[in-house]
Amino acid sequence: MKSALSTASIAATESSAPRLFGDLAPPPRTLMGPGPVDVDPRVLRAMSMPLLGQFDPVFTEYMNEVMVLYRQVYQTNNRWTLLVDGTARAGIEAVLTSVISPGDRVLVPVFGRFGHLLCEISRRCRAEVEFIETEWGTVFDPGRIEDALRRYRPKLVALVHGDTSTTMAQPLDEIGALCRRHGVLSFVDATATVSGIDLQVDAWQIDAVSAGLQKCLSGPPGSAPITFNERVEDCVLRRKHVEQGIRPPHFEPGDGPVIQSNYFDLPMLMDYWSEQRLNHHTEAASMLYAARECARLALAEGLEARFRRHRQAGAALSAGLVAMGLELFGDPAHKMPHVTGVYIPAGIEGEAVRASMLEDFGIEIGTSFGPLHGRIWRIGTMGYTCRKQNVLTCLAALEATLRRRGSDVPVGRAVDAALDVYEGVEQSAADVASG
Numbered sequence: 488m489k490s491a492l493s494t495a496s497i498a499a500t501e502s503s504a505p506r507l508f509g510d511l512a513p514p515p516r517t518l519m520g521p522g523p524v525d526v527d528p529r530v531l532r533a534m535s536m537p538l539l540g541q542f543d544p545v546f547t548e549y550m551n552e553v554m555v556l557y558r559q560v561y562q563t564n565n566r567w568t569l570l571v572d573g574t575a576r577a578g579i580e581a582v583l584t585s586v587i588s589p590g591d592r593v594l595v596p597v598f599g600r601f602g603h604l605l606c607e608i609s610r611r612c613r614a615e616v617e618f619i620e621t622e623w624g625t626v627f628d629p630g631r632i633e634d635a636l637r638r639y640r641p642k643l644v645a646l647v648h649g650d651t652s653t654t655m656a657q658p659l660d661e662i663g664a665l666c667r668r669h670g671v672l673s674f675v676d677a678t679a680t681v682s683g684i685d686l687q688v689d690a691w692q693i694d695a696v697s698a699g700l701q702k703c704l705s706g707p708p709g710s711a712p713i714t715f716n717e718r719v720e721d722c723v724l725r726r727k728h729v730e731q732g733i734r735p736p737h738f739e740p741g742d743g744p745v746i747q748s749n750y751f752d753l754p755m756l757m758d759y760w761s762e763q764r765l766n767h768h769t770e771a772a773s774m775l776y777a778a779r780e781c782a783r784l785a786l787a788e789g790l791e792a793r794f795r796r797h798r799q800a801g802a803a804l805s806a807g808l809v810a811m812g813l814e815l816f817g818d819p820a821h822k823m824p825h826v827t828g829v830y831i832p833a834g835i836e837g838e839a840v841r842a843s844m845l846e847d848f849g850i851e852i853g854t855s856f857g858p859l860h861g862r863i864w865r866i867g868t869m870g871y872t873c874r875k876q877n878v879l880t881c882l883a884a885l886e887a888t889l890r891r892r893g894s895d896v897p898v899g900r901a902v903d904a905a906l907d908v909y910e911g912v913e914q915s916a917a918d919v920a921s922g
């Protein structure tokens with residue numbers, strides 16, 4: 488009753504004088520958290536292009552181009568390489584909802600927050616979820632995953648490639664083959680890694696992969712490129728049920744249980760993304776333009792060169808932080824180069840430092856979750872943000888902020904150490920070029 492009254496009084500105030508607010512004027516920021524990151528201006532420009540109808544032949548050709556581009560980004564020949572509209576978890580939900588029938592067993596190796604997300608989504612799909620855990624800051628030995636495969640005999644293994652919550656990347660080169668040997672499907676969430684570190688979908692025999700644009704791909708959140716092979720196709724087509732209003736004559740539904748989500752129904756998305764162009768949702772055209780431009784940028788730079796750029800920035804940032812006397816978080820052998828966890832020094836209030844970095848320097852760095860909350864900051868050097876100037880400015884800003892809060896970090900060492908890394912890299916590139 489109380490809330491109904493207050494809703495009425497809000498409505499009365501709102502209707503008496505329309506409030507227009509000001510023009511949007513977001514302050515300039517450098518986004519150096521674990522994502523989202525700064526969007527490449529070319530992507531913003533692509534997003535401002537006029538809309539086309541989703542069956543306009545020009546637009547459907549753009550859809551085909553997106554499929555070709557993301558096959559290269561994912562290093563796959565999978566026919567089914569397409570976009571799910573929504574943030575990265577939309578891609579995860581589309582795969583899991585379509586693959587998992589109620590009662591199926593799913594194994595999730597959890598090494599951070601996003602492994603728990605895979606468990607949670609799988610449970611909502613009514614899976615029987617088994618998970619194994621390793622301490623945050625470490626990854627799994629494939630032998631442990633194989634033991635769990637033997638013990639639980641799941642239908643699907645779902646795991647994260649790079650978990651931004653811990654900054655760790657799980658090596659995947661053996662996992663797909665392991666799953667094949669045990670007759671299990673594999674799904675990987677590559678949101679944090681696609682185009683940042685190597686991800687060879689076909690060579691590593693991963694059955695389905697999903698991602699988002701807002702990290703190493705330098706795009707905005709809101710589109711989820713996914714790819715999956717015939718093993719997944721066979722599985723989901725057994726559940727194919729087309730909604731009545733668009734069902735073609737003589738349509739024979741699959742004999743498996745109906746996929747409980749209409750929006751995330753892969754067989755219906757496949758009909759929309761194939762020559763049939765069977766109507767489904769209204770395609771988020773501006774996001775498709777963005778996704779297309781993100782992939783074009785990644786491929787024009789070259790995947791290897793892009794991985795190298797991320798490695799260099801990660802090495803320079805880490806060297807700078809260590810030179811400042813700070814301690815890095817997690818197993819260095821498995822750290823993603825483009826997200827760096829660093830312990831908050833004793834006696835320093837982490838949130839106050841983040842607020843000063845934002846207010847004084849316009850730089851956003853990340854907080855952390857779960858067992859790491861209040862213990863580490865996470866600094867991202869991904870995609871368009873992954874540039875030498877940003878690394879140096881971030882180090883200088885952090886050093887100044889810490890000093891003003893009473894920390895006795897050495898003056899100037901951090902930037903010097905980072906420059907040493909960049910100059911060393913530049914020097915060796917020059918040596919290679921001069922033979």
Ligand SMILES: Cc1ncc(COP(=O)(O)O)c(C=O)c1O
Binds near residue numbers: 521522576652678708
């Ligand atoms: C590894 C990983 N998976 C999934 C997500 C979820 O992405 P979204 O917030 O775009 O749904 C994130 C977001 O940070 C992520 O880092």
